[in-house]
Amino acid sequence: MEQAVAECVGLLGAVTDRDWEGVRAGRLEWSCRRTAVHIAEDLIAYAGQLAGREQDGYAPFELSLDEGTDNAGAVRVIGAMGALLAAAVRTTPRDVRAFHPYPFRSANREGFAAMGVAEVLLHTHDIAEGLGVPYEPASELCDFALTRIFPHVRPGPTPWLTLLWATGRGELAGRAPVTGWRWSNNLVIDTERLTLQGVTPAAATDLSTVGDGGFEWIEGGPVEGTRVGSGLVYKQYEDGVHRPEWGMYVLVRREDDRALGAMGFHGVPDEAGRVEIGYDLVEGARGHGYATEALRALSSWALDRPEARTVVANVERDNVPSQNVLARAGFTQVAEDSEQHLAYELREPREG
Known part of the structure; x- marks a missing residue:
């Protein structure tokens, strides 16, 4: 978790002087700015699920940045929310499961960690694609996500290319494009x-x-x-x-x-x-x-x-x-x- 967030913060921190609000994030409908905030929202939401031992739905709170927060501030928030999720994962007992809708309405600490990693990797990719900067995360991070919440996806030539294909962001030879997807926590x-x-x-x-x-x-x-x-x-x-x-x-x-x-x-x-x-x-x-x-x-x-x-x-x-x-x-x-x-x-x- 920490490595994924560190790579994200490092890449985004180097381009905070760019226009994030007026640029679409890759294939998403969101702007790069909205996507960056979404990364932070996901991280704190997952931390809240684990810390609160939520069983029936999402904990009823939202993340909002102070008015006037610039891109550099948004990157700081991503780093802080990532640290909170990492702490929640480390301190949650192995047997604890909390609510997540897909597909069996719960996930354990490893599942939330994998979902957090996937959100960071994929949305950092979206922002990087929108801004035209290169990004390829560590292979072991992609493999961590694939082998925990994409058990139905056959491995491809590299974990990163497989993860991009499995989430509708890339192509793999011999495989049909993915137009809809959800990850799968264990039953x-x-x-x-x-x-x-x-x-x-x-x-x-x-x-x-x-x-x-x-x-x-x-x-x-x-x-x-x-x-x-x-x-x-x-x-x-x-x-x-x-x-x-x-x-x-x-x-x-x-x-x-x-x-x-x-x-x-x-x-x-x-x-x-x-x-x-x-x-x-x-x-x-x-x-x-x-x-x-x-x-x-x-x-x-x-x-x-x-x-x-x-x-x-x-x-x-x-x-x-x-x-x-x-x-x-x-x-x-x-x-x-x-x-x-x-x-x-x-x-x-x-x-x-």
């Missing part, structure tokens, strides 16, 4: 004892190697199945077929905010509405009903979607504990293959 599904937290491409990359994905795990986690599944999530992201709500979720215990396993879909539902689900738990979390609780919640969420009609699970014949989890969650065994795998299904309730 979180609550149960009585758990939160199922959608895994972003950034977290998947970390989990697929030796990292913790930004979660605090109970002893022994994450297990190998989680790492393998995370690698598949990132591969789907690279291939441009990742749909985050149909990806992986880390199971986090509400009482202590510690991760104890993972559960997720192997992809989007097929043409028949069938979607496969898989899961694993750290050994120390087994035997407490966590997998059953999570499976009921995630399966119910899936079957509430119009594109899903059947949730499928495959389990080894000798894995009796997993079979018991499926049975308790309402699944029915429907087949057994030659490799000693049992197939289970949970179908959408039939009307009538």
Whole structure:
């Protein structure tokens, strides 16, 4: 966050003697001056959401600059508001989520940081384009935003070019122009004892190697199945077929905010509405009903979607504990293959 704001302030601070009010900011309808103020507005709005733990809407306040504030003053305000958002991100606990409308009505501190970075990068670009000055932010800043709030966007030749294309500001060979877009914070599904937290491409990359994905795990986690599944999530992201709500979720215990396993879909539902689900738990979390609780919640969420009609699970014949989890969650065994795998299904309730 600090780096993005510092680059913005450095670039805009060098052109404060120019006419910002009479120049349109790139492809926007706003002037460069209005766009600069908007950057500051976004930064303080996001800080307010986190600091106030807002749950039902935006905190009811607006930012206004004193009458007579010049361009240099506007740049100072951007710097100050960026510092406030950075402080809010640093001091907000990992499990806190606050209201943001797109697409699941909440975001955590990392999501707000990514949205703040994106707003700064994109609107600094707009102003720079309007004023005719060169601007290209650090690649790692663009990647930070893309892997957290653009999980549905296939990586391109460079993170900056990809971010510009994904927000309707540029072109990429072989891809249609973007005319409408929104970013996507991760989905979180609550149960009585758990939160199922959608895994972003950034977290998947970390989990697929030796990292913790930004979660605090109970002893022994994450297990190998989680790492393998995370690698598949990132591969789907690279291939441009990742749909985050149909990806992986880390199971986090509400009482202590510690991760104890993972559960997720192997992809989007097929043409028949069938979607496969898989899961694993750290050994120390087994035997407490966590997998059953999570499976009921995630399966119910899936079957509430119009594109899903059947949730499928495959389990080894000798894995009796997993079979018991499926049975308790309402699944029915429907087949057994030659490799000693049992197939289970949970179908959408039939009307009538």
